[in-house]
Amino acid sequence: xxxxxxxxxxxxxxxxxxxxxxxxxxxxxxxxxxxxxxxxxxxxxxxxxxxxxxxxxxxxxxxxxxxxxxxxxxxxxxxxxxxxxxxxxxxxxxxxxxxxxxxxxxxxxxxxxxxxxxxxxxxxxxxxxxxxxxxxxxxxxxxxxxxxxxxxxxxxxxxxxxxxxxxxxxxxxxxxxxxxxxxxxxxxxxxxxxxxxxxxxxxxxxxxxxxxxxxxxxxxxxxxxxxxxxxxxxxxxxxxxxxxxxxxxxxxxxxxxxxxxxxxxxxxxxxxxxxxxxxxxxxxxxxxxxxxxxxxxxxxxxxxxxxxxxxxxxxxxxxxxxxxxxxxxxxxxxxxxxxxxxxxxxxxxxxxxxxxxxxxxxxxxxxxxxxxxxxxxxxxxx
Numbered sequence: 001x002x003x004x005x006x007x008x009x010x011x012x013x014x015x016x017x018x019x020x021x022x023x024x025x026x027x028x029x030x031x032x033x034x035x036x037x038x039x040x041x042x043x044x045x046x047x048x049x050x051x052x053x054x055x056x057x058x059x060x061x062x063x064x065x066x067x068x069x070x071x072x073x074x075x076x077x078x079x080x081x082x083x084x085x086x087x088x089x090x091x092x093x094x095x096x097x098x099x100x101x102x103x104x105x106x107x108x109x110x111x112x113x114x115x116x117x118x119x120x121x122x123x124x125x126x127x128x129x130x131x132x133x134x135x136x137x138x139x140x141x142x143x144x145x146x147x148x149x150x151x152x153x154x155x156x157x158x159x160x161x162x163x164x165x166x167x168x169x170x171x172x173x174x175x176x177x178x179x180x181x182x183x184x185x186x187x188x189x190x191x192x193x194x195x196x197x198x199x200x201x202x203x204x205x206x207x208x209x210x211x212x213x214x215x216x217x218x219x220x221x222x223x224x225x226x227x228x229x230x231x232x233x234x235x236x237x238x239x240x241x242x243x244x245x246x247x248x249x250x251x252x253x254x255x256x257x258x259x260x261x262x263x264x265x266x267x268x269x270x271x272x273x274x275x276x277x278x279x280x281x282x283x284x285x286x287x288x289x290x291x292x293x294x295x296x297x298x299x300x301x302x303x304x305x306x307x308x309x310x311x312x313x314x315x316x317x318x319x320x321x322x323x324x325x326x327x328x329x330x331x332x333x334x335x336x337x338x339x340x341x342x343x344x345x346x347x348x349x350x351x352x353x354x355x356x357x358x359x360x361x362x363x364x365x366x367x368x369x370x371x372x373x374x375x376x377x378x379x380x381x382x
Contacts, residue, residue: 004315005315005316005317006315006316006317006361006364006365006368007317007356007357007361008270008295008316008317008318008351008352008353008357008361008365009317009318009319009350009352010181010293010352010353010354010355010357011148011149011151011178011201011293011294011319011350011352012319012352013200013201013206014181014200014201014202014203014354014355014356015203015355015356016200016203016204016205016244016248017203017204017247017248017251017355019247019248019251020203020204020205020244020245020247020248020251021244023243023244023246023247024205024240024241024243024244025240027045027048027239027240027243028240031044031045031048031239032045033045034236035048035049035236035237035239036226036228036236036237045239048239048243049069049237049239049242049243050064052242052243052245052246053067053069055246055249055250056210056246056249059185059186059249059250059253060185060186060189060195060210060212061185061186061189061190062189062212062214063215065215065230066212066213066214066215067210067212068210068211068212068213068229068232068233069208069209069210069229069233069237069238069242070208070209070210070211070233071207071208071209071235071238072198072199072200072206072207072208072209073099073101073175073177073196073197073198073201073209074101074198075209075211075222075223076196076197076198076209076210076211077099077101077102077105077142077173077175077196078101078105078222079211079219079221079222079233080140080142080171080173080194080196080211080213080219081102081105081106081109081140081142081173082105082109082220082222083219083220083221083222084139084140084171084173084194084217084218084219085109085139085140086219086220087218087219087220088139088140088218088219089137089139090136090137090138090139090140091109091110091111091112091134091136091137091138091139092105092106092109092111092112092138092139092140092141092142093106093111093112093113093114093127093130093131093134093138093140093141093142093170094106094111094112094113094114094141094142094143095113095114095115095116095122095123095127095143095144095337096113096114096115096116096333096337097116097120097144097147097149097152097333097334097337097338098142098143098144098175099144099148099175099177101175102142102144102173102175103333106142112130112134112138114126114127114130115337116337116338117338118338118339119152119285119286119289119338120147120150120152120285120334120337120338121152121154121155121289122143122154122159124158124159124162127141127159127162127163128162128165128166131162131163131166131167131170132166132167137167137169137170138167138170139169139170139171140170140171140172140173140194141159141163141167141170141171141172141173142172142173142174142175143156143159143172143173143174144174144175144176144177144178145174145175145176145178145179145183145188145195146176146178146179146182146183146290146291147178147290147334148177148178149296149332149334149335149350150284150285150290150294150296150334150335150338150350151178151285151290151291151293151294151296151352152285152289152290153182153183153289153290153291154174156174156188156191156192157191159172159191160172160191160192171193171194171217171218171219172191172192172193172194173192173193173194173195173196174188174191174192174194174195174196175196176188176195176196176197177196177197177198177201177209178201178291179291180197180201180202180249180252180253181201181202181252181256181259181291181293181354181355182256182260182291182292182293183256183291184253184256185197185253189212192214193213193214193217194211194212194213194214194217194219195210195211195212196209196210196211196212197209197210197212197249199241199244199245199248199249202248202249202252203248203251203252203355204241204244204245204247204248204249205240205241205244205245207238207241208238208241208242208244208245209245210245211233213232219232221233221234223235255355259292259355260292261292263292263293263353263354263355263357264287264292266353266357266358266359266361266362267287267292267293267294267295267353268287269359269362269366270295270351270353270362270365270366271283271295271297273362273363273366273370274297274299274366274369274370277366277370278299278370278373278374279300280299280300280301281297281298281299281300282297282298282344283295283296283297284296284297284298284335284338284340284348292353293352293353293354293357294350294352295350295351295352295353296348296349296350296351297348297349297351298340298344298345298347298348298349299347299348299349299373300343300344300347301347301373301376301377302346302347302373302376302377303346303347303376304320304346304347304348304349305320306376307320307347307349307369307372307373307376308320308349310372310375310376311368311369311372314368314372316364316365316368316369318349318350318351318365319349319350319352320348320349320350331345331346331348332345332348335348349369351365
């Protein structure tokens with residue numbers, strides 16, 4: 001429970017860890033100096049950033065100099081895409097299920113968007129074909145590590161092999177914003193040149209993130225000015241955010257294995273409970289192909305906008321895979337790319353669990369969702 005709510009929207013954001021909050025406080029009060037300053041007070045603060053960079057590098061399995069602090073996942077994604085194209089020319093390529101921070105960036109520069117299979121994984125044949133048939137050289141390929149909507153885990157090793165074979169000069173970027181809680185990031189970084197993270201997805205504060213850029217990655221900075229981050233990302237450091245993010249990342253890395261097991265059991269209990277209590281409830285992606293915290297389902301015979309209204313009234317926090325535009329429900333771009341029929345996508349429900357999820361949350365959410373769906377199916381919710 002979060003402030004009286006049953007919170008099942010951890011893919012949207014996570015509650016901050018208490019130790020991350022505590023780590024912020026000194027840099028919001030007495031340790032307020034600008035780390036770019038030359039005096040002793042500033043150097044003390046800069047040391048905290050350097051130590052944070054070392055810790056992040058250890059969790060990622062990279063060098064400290066390859067860690068760039070950003071304002072979040074969107075800036076990191078945009079820097080990877082726009083920065084590479086601005087420096088190297090050519091075009092970018094991504095699958096159709098990417099987060100809009102990547103997808104819109106690729107589309108803005110008239111890049112290539114390739115298809116995916118029914119689980120949301122990039123079609124390897126389509127990827128290889130696009131790389132060799134593109135009229136412009138592909139400078140960067142961006143494929144997310146874990147899908148933010150349905151939880152699918154990407155085979156990044158397989159993707160990297162295809163890219164290296166067919167476009168050896170292309171950089172490989174992964175939006176790993178949804179991966180930190182579930183995957184050992186050290187197993188991802190060997191396959192990519194650029195990687196994005198966002199602190200608020202793993203118990204850190206909003207407004208701070210990471211772009212890992214391997215030595216030799218050629219990209220132009222998105223932000224220029226003071227030359228911070230070795231001229232790769234100008235702007236005064238968000239010291240409190242950086243320190244808190246690092247504490248949260250360290251804790252997440254330490255707890256990941258046990259939490260995967262615990263949360264996976266809760267997720268299975270939630271989905272099994274919904275399927276036992278209702279007919280026509282299907283998991284969008286098989287559990288073997290997705291992260292432990294993802295309980296994305298499609299429920300027949302309802303519109304998810306109405307369901308979310310009832311859940312909100314009952315103080316259950318969830319989200320849907322579709323949005324209302326011009327009065328008509330449209331399926332999400334992720335479900336559409338996966339080939340989910342519109343009538344199924346209209347009943348999509350994204351339930352995501354995390355570190356603070358409990359058996360009581362699952363039990364209450366199951367009861368509330370089953371009751372709400374029955375009301376909608378019988379017309380009693382009108």
